[in-house]
Amino acid sequence: xxxxxxxxxxxxxxxxxxxxxxxxxxxxxxxxxxxxxxxxxxxxxxxxxxxxxxxxxxxxxxxxxxxxxxxxxxxxxxxxxxxxxxxxxxxxxxxxxxxxxxxx
Amino acid sequence: xxxxxxxxxxxxxxxxxxxxxxxxxxxxxxxxxxxxxxxxxxxxxxxxxxxxxxxxxxxxxxxxxxxxxxxxxxxxxxxxxxxxxxxxxxxxxxxxxxxxxxxxxxxxxxxxxxxxxxxxxxxxxxxxxxxxxxxxxxxxxxxxxxxxxxxxxxxxxxxxxxxxxxxxxxxxxxxxxxxxxxxxxxxxxxx
Numbered sequence: 001x002x003x004x005x006x007x008x009x010x011x012x013x014x015x016x017x018x019x020x021x022x023x024x025x026x027x028x029x030x031x032x033x034x035x036x037x038x039x040x041x042x043x044x045x046x047x048x049x050x051x052x053x054x055x056x057x058x059x060x061x062x063x064x065x066x067x068x069x070x071x072x073x074x075x076x077x078x079x080x081x082x083x084x085x086x087x088x089x090x091x092x093x094x095x096x097x098x099x100x101x102x103x104x
Numbered sequence: 105x106x107x108x109x110x111x112x113x114x115x116x117x118x119x120x121x122x123x124x125x126x127x128x129x130x131x132x133x134x135x136x137x138x139x140x141x142x143x144x145x146x147x148x149x150x151x152x153x154x155x156x157x158x159x160x161x162x163x164x165x166x167x168x169x170x171x172x173x174x175x176x177x178x179x180x181x182x183x184x185x186x187x188x189x190x191x192x193x194x195x196x197x198x199x200x201x202x203x204x205x206x207x208x209x210x211x212x213x214x215x216x217x218x219x220x221x222x223x224x225x226x227x228x229x230x231x232x233x234x235x236x237x238x239x240x241x242x243x244x245x246x247x248x249x250x251x252x253x254x255x256x257x258x259x260x261x262x263x264x265x266x267x268x269x270x271x272x273x274x275x276x277x278x279x280x281x282x283x284x285x286x287x288x289x290x291x292x293x294x295x
Contacts, residue, residue, distance in 0.1 A: 002159050003253040006260065009152040016148055045271075051232070053270035054180035061106045061273075071109045072143075078271045079147045085232070086263035092233040093224075093256040099236035101249055 003094075014087065017080050024073040024080075032077040033084035041067045042077065049081035105135055106273040110142050118142075129288075131281040135274035136187070136265070149264055154294040156257035163254055165290070166195035167218055170205060171258045174222050177206055178229040181266035183274040188262075190279075190286040220245035221255045228259055 018029055031037040035050040041063035048056045064074050105111045114122070118141045122133045140150055157168050169192035176184035189206060193199040204212035209222055220242045228234045242252055277285070 002155065002161060002250070003257060005155050005159065006152055006253075006257040009149075009155065010260070013148055013152065017146060020146075022146070049267050049271045052180065053267035054182075056271045056273075058106060058273070071107045071113070075107055075109065075143070075272075076146065078268065082264045082267035082271070083147075083149075085267065086260050089228055089232060089263050090256055090260040093228055093239075093259065094253075096234045096236050096239045097249065097252050097256070100239035100243060 010087065010090070013083060017076070017083060022076050023070060024076045028073075029076060029080045032080040033087075035081060035084060042069070045074075046077065046081040049078055050085040053082070105138065105275065106271075110135070110138050110272055114138070114141055129281075129284045131278070131284050134187075134277055134281060134285050135183070135272075136269065136285075139268060139272065139274075147264075147268070149261065150294050152257075153261040153265070156254070156261045158293040161254040162248065162251050164195065166192050166198075168254075168258050169195050170202060170218075171222060171225055171255055172262045173202065173206060174209070175225055175229050175259050175262040176266050178226050179263070179266040179270075181270050183269045183276060184262065184266045186276070186279075187282055187285060190282045191289050194283075194286050194290050217242075217245045217247045217251075221247055221251065224252070225255055225259045228256075229263065 014033075018026065018033060022029060028038070028042070032042070032046045035046050038046050041060070045056065045060050045064050048060060061074060069077070121141070125133050125137070140147070144150075157172070158165065161168065169188050173185055173188040173192055176188055185206070189202045192202045196202065201212070201214065205214060205222065209219065209226065212219070224234060224238055224242050227238055239252065243249070
């Protein structure tokens with residue numbers, strides 16, 4: 001079953017980026033993943049990555065740097081924001097599929 | 105690339121690999137390769153992407169690359185749209201088909217099950233959610249449950265990748281460099 005493999009891969013990926021070692025704090029990675037609970041430049045960056053990543057600018061990254069984040073921390077938080085949004089969309093798709101095929 | 109570490113922060117062995125790629129392909133290393141080779145233990149998504157794009161599925165490789173290109177287009181990611189329309193065109197051996205879908209999905213001359221599935225992925229990427237009625241329309245077009253799952257897996261992979269490409273500011277490659285990358289992806293996949 002292909003989706004079972006995808007789901008297992010996703011679980012491992014999410015566990016790695018949220019619970020594994022990183023340069024950004026775990027709470028910050030979780031907040032970027034959820035696109036909730038961040039403030040200032042980081043909130044702007046995570047929200048743009050989730051909703052319209054093509055609107056991220058050099059200035060958004062510069063603002064994250066100015067807020068004291070290292071490049072590795074920015075890298076991690078952007079990955080968390082991207083994986084978080086992709087995860088929510090996959091969950092929405094699978095839930096809609098389950099609802100549409102209920103009882104079949 | 106907006107983060108210098110993604111351009112120049114790789115380990116020695118990886119930098120040697122990049123020199124080999126540059127010599128063999130006679131093109132600069134594509135930014136996506138720099139991304140996946142930077143801390144590959146962190147964004148460990150290549151296995152997921154390979155399974156979605158090359159694993160067993162009723163969808164052809166061309167169909168799945170076309171789905172990737174459409175998700176990229178919907179997400180506004182020019183880099184991934186260019187990259188994966190090239191791979192889809194190669195897989196289908198039909199560039200006109202890919203161009204037609206990206207230009208106007210509703211009227212492109214393609215099979216209805218594929219069109220219905222592409223529309224579902226477009227709605228998901230655009231609205232960031234879908235409902236049961238959206239899925240029922242796809243099932244009514246003759247698409248199986250497993251095929252919908254497979255399409256959602258493609259969307260998952262490219263909903264990650266397109267965001268990273270845009271947030272990190274991938275530098276557009278030349279058509280020749282994308283063609284070279286497409287040939288590699290068709291021969292070897294994503295692992």
